[in-house]
Amino acid sequence: MRLNTPTVKIRGVKLGGNNPIVIQSMTNTDTADAKKTAAQCIELYEAGSELVRITVDNEDSAAAVPEIRRILDAKGYKDLPLVGDFHFIGHDLLKRYPDCAKTLDKYRLNPGNVGFGKSRDENFEELIKLAIKYKKPVRIGGNWGSLDQELLTKLMDKNPDEDIRIKTLVKSTLDSAKLAEKLGLKHDKIVLSVKVSDVQELIKAHELLIKKMGKKPYVLHLGLTEAGSGLQGVVSSSAALAILLQKGIGDTIRISITPQNNEPRIREVQACKHLLQSLDLRQFQPKIVSCPGCGRTNNLLFQKIVKEVNHYVDKNNLEPINIAIMGCIVNGPGESRHADIALHLPGKKEAGIVSVYAKGKFYKTLQGESITKEFIEILNLLYPPK
Numbered sequence: 001m002r003l004n005t006p007t008v009k010i011r012g013v014k015l016g017g018n019n020p021i022v023i024q025s026m027t028n029t030d031t032a033d034a035k036k037t038a039a040q041c042i043e044l045y046e047a048g049s050e051l052v053r054i055t056v057d058n059e060d061s062a063a064a065v066p067e068i069r070r071i072l073d074a075k076g077y078k079d080l081p082l083v084g085d086f087h088f089i090g091h092d093l094l095k096r097y098p099d100c101a102k103t104l105d106k107y108r109l110n111p112g113n114v115g116f117g118k119s120r121d122e123n124f125e126e127l128i129k130l131a132i133k134y135k136k137p138v139r140i141g142g143n144w145g146s147l148d149q150e151l152l153t154k155l156m157d158k159n160p161d162e163d164i165r166i167k168t169l170v171k172s173t174l175d176s177a178k179l180a181e182k183l184g185l186k187h188d189k190i191v192l193s194v195k196v197s198d199v200q201e202l203i204k205a206h207e208l209l210i211k212k213m214g215k216k217p218y219v220l221h222l223g224l225t226e227a228g229s230g231l232q233g234v235v236s237s238s239a240a241l242a243i244l245l246q247k248g249i250g251d252t253i254r255i256s257i258t259p260q261n262n263e264p265r266i267r268e269v270q271a272c273k274h275l276l277q278s279l280d281l282r283q284f285q286p287k288i289v290s291c292p293g294c295g296r297t298n299n300l301l302f303q304k305i306v307k308e309v310n311h312y313v314d315k316n317n318l319e320p321i322n323i324a325i326m327g328c329i330v331n332g333p334g335e336s337r338h339a340d341i342a343l344h345l346p347g348k349k350e351a352g353i354v355s356v357y358a359k360g361k362f363y364k365t366l367q368g369e370s371i372t373k374e375f376i377e378i379l380n381l382l383y384p385p386k
């Protein structure tokens with residue numbers, strides 16, 4: 001059961017309530033380079049990122065925001081929601097660059113990074129008042145890497161023996177949200193996030209946040225911050241997010257991965273899609289069930305078929321059917337009968353003759369060099385691309 005959150009509208013995208021879990025991502029270009037940033041926004045959006053966040057960290061990047069929007073609109077991406085990520089001087093940039101403030105569809109700010117003491121409250125107030133003026137939703141995104149140090153010290157003095165970082169993170173984020181509401185920002189214009197880089201701590205932080213939010217929960221953005229690179233980043237993010245999503249917590253997600261060796265930025269969007277699809281929360285493309293292969297199959301042929309079918313599925317817009325590709329008759333016929341379309345190899349001792357199943361029944365056998373080509377032809381015939 002999802003939390004009873006309101007719906008936050010960001011351009012055409014709806015977050016929260018019973019709306020589908022939304023995928024988001026963030027560019028890593030220099031925002032001042034409007035052309036490059038717009039190109040990466042498009043790349044992320046095309047890959048499935050339904051919200052795209054950009055860094056707005058200085059005057060040049062604030063000045064470039066309207067030009068990024070102009071390029072996106074001119075290229076036919078009028079629906080792409082652009083979110084501005086602000087730290088330290090967000091209040092100043094939004095005030096001095098009103099076209100940037102008007103152009104962005106949502107502001108993201110971090111209560112730990114808006115200033116110190118009296119100036120923190122003033123800067124925060126200024127940011128919220130600008131959001132109200134321009135009718136923009138705000139994500140109040142706490143991060144334990146940039147905690148409110150004054151609050152942390154105060155709570156530490158009270159409870160010197162406890163690890164109070166999680167408490168500080170949750171309290172600071174919620175206090176900021178309440179202050180924003182007191183200043184006039186509507187409940188359905190607020191998204192919250194509490195990000196940490198440890199799976200168990202992230203779960204603890206959300207458990208506390210849910211308890212403290214009580215009967216009027218805010219829309220939540222989920223993400224394991226600084227999750228790492230490659231497999232580590234994907235696996236630890238998925239572990240944390242899956243547990244929370246399964247409990248009905250979270251309205252939008254990001255999987256943050258440090259790109260390795262020119263790895264495309266869209267990898268994090270693909271990871272989000274796979275995660276949501278594997279939890280049956282969203283359906284994006286066919287699910288391919290394939291076994292790992294073992295000593296019972298001709299692994300060269302088996303892996304080649306799996307790779308080529310995956311490639312075909314990635315490149316074509318197919319309905320979200322189940323496809324099974326199995327290495328031998330141990331589990332092959334069973335999985336094949338459960339799939340919409342399937343093939344399985346016989347085992348390594350027999351010739352490379354594969355059995356194809358369609359809609360749960362044996363369809364035909366294929367053999368020779370063009371097994372994958374013929375299998376894709378059958379797939380095309382039964383489930384043509386949209």
Ligand code: SF4
Binds near residue numbers: 295
């Ligand atoms: S289906 Fe066959 S080839 Fe695949 S892992 Fe199982 S036993 Fe091995």
